Amino acid sequence: MRIKANVAATVLPVLFIVGIFLSSAVGYWKTESSKNSTKFTTGIFEGEADPADIRGSYSFSDLEKAFDIPVATLAKAFGFSSSENPEGIKLKEFEERYGIIGDFEIGTSSMKLFTALYKGLPYEPEDDTGIPQPAWNILNKEGATEKETLETYSERVVSLEGLEVSTKTAEHTEKSEETIIKGKTLFSDLLNWGLSKEQIDDALGMSMEAPGDSVRDFCSENGIGFSTVKTPLQKLLDNM
Numbered sequence: 001m002r003i004k005a006n007v008a009a010t011v012l013p014v015l016f017i018v019g020i021f022l023s024s025a026v027g028y029w030k031t032e033s034s035k036n037s038t039k040f041t042t043g044i045f046e047g048e049a050d051p052a053d054i055r056g057s058y059s060f061s062d063l064e065k066a067f068d069i070p071v072a073t074l075a076k077a078f079g080f081s082s083s084e085n086p087e088g089i090k091l092k093e094f095e096e097r098y099g100i101i102g103d104f105e106i107g108t109s110s111m112k113l114f115t116a117l118y119k120g121l122p123y124e125p126e127d128d129t130g131i132p133q134p135a136w137n138i139l140n141k142e143g144a145t146e147k148e149t150l151e152t153y154s155e156r157v158v159s160l161e162g163l164e165v166s167t168k169t170a171e172h173t174e175k176s177e178e179t180i181i182k183g184k185t186l187f188s189d190l191l192n193w194g195l196s197k198e199q200i201d202d203a204l205g206m207s208m209e210a211p212g213d214s215v216r217d218f219c220s221e222n223g224i225g226f227s228t229v230k231t232p233l234q235k236l237l238d239n240m
Contacts, residue, residue, distance in 0.1 A: 037066045040121075051116040051123045056092030056108045056220045067115050073142075077114060077135035078106075079160045092217060095184070101158045104130025105183040108220050117153070120144030126226060128183055130158045179237045181230050183216045190215070190233065194240050203232045 037049040049066045060071045060080075064087075075086035079097075083089060091108045098106040109129040116123035117139050131139075136157045139150060179193045188211040190200055200208050204224065215233075219226045 045121060048119075048121060051112045051119075051121055052225075053223070054091065054108065054112045054115065055223070056217055057090060058108075058111075059088050059090050061087040063111070063115065067119055069115065069118060073118075073138060074111075077138050078111070078132055079134060092220075095214075095217075098132075098160065100128075100182065100184055101130060104128055104156055104158050106130050106132060106158065106160075107183055107216065109183070109216075109226070110135075113153070113156075114139070117145045117150060118143045125156075126183070126230075129156065131156045133157055133159050179240075181215065181234050181237070183214070183226075185215050187211045187213055187215060187218070190237075193237055195233065195236060199236055200233065203229050203236075 037051075038053040040046050040048050040050055051067075054063070054066075058066075060074045063069060063074055064071050071087050072081075075081050075083060075089070078094065080086050080089055091111050094110060095105070095107045105128050107129075109126050110131060112123055113125045113129055113131060114135045115121070120143070131153060136154075139145070140147075143150060181190075187200060187208050191197070191211060197208060204218070204222075206222065209218065215229060216226050218224075219229055
């Protein structure tokens with residue numbers, strides 16, 4: 001049976017709208033990315049949200065929903081208590097505000113570590129992941145992790161005093177001559193140090209998007225373990 005053109009023009013849009021409605025109802029149609037962290041599927045933590053899946057695009061409000069940690073606690077831990085809208089603060093703002101402090105970095109991984117220690121969940125941080133002093137104080141008072149285990153991270157504690165602005169520019173300039181991949185290393189640094197785009201893409205398992213992005217931020221946004229990318233890239237650099 002043939003359908004007249006004028007009838008099709010009326011029916012097809014209706015069917016399309018109905019299809020979207022039904023897809024939305026059963027959870028197939030999504031207009032924005034999900035902020036539901038991956039959960040542990042085995043062991044004593046089965047069903048708990050995994051801190052390792054926290055990303056830079058997460059806000060304090062997203063973390064409160066996923067891990068049941070009050071926004072006020074998160075804001076105090078990372079020096080945002082005076083913010084007018086702490087609920088909307090995103091983790092990627094940490095590096096813009098603090099950057100590298102001494103030997104450690106305050107970034108998304110810092111929140112992963114804080115969340116894990118606060119909730120008593122497993123998480124293996126990067127070697128340069130730091131913990132803000134206010135966060136450390138909260139962990140000692142309220143955290144679920146045993147004191148002996150918590151103490152193993154004491155050397156990562158850094159002060160936030162006087163660090164209300166980003167140290168990103170200064171630190172990046174200072175370390176730009178070193179071919180050592182850090183949390184602030186940009187894809188453009190890797191290219192300038194002699195790596196090809198193909199080598200970088202191969203380590204990522206996908207195409208590098210913008211040379212101006214930091215390697216860690218890209219990994220965090222795409223659910224890739226930073227260490228799984230850092231290790232092969234560093235080996236390539238060391239062998240050059």
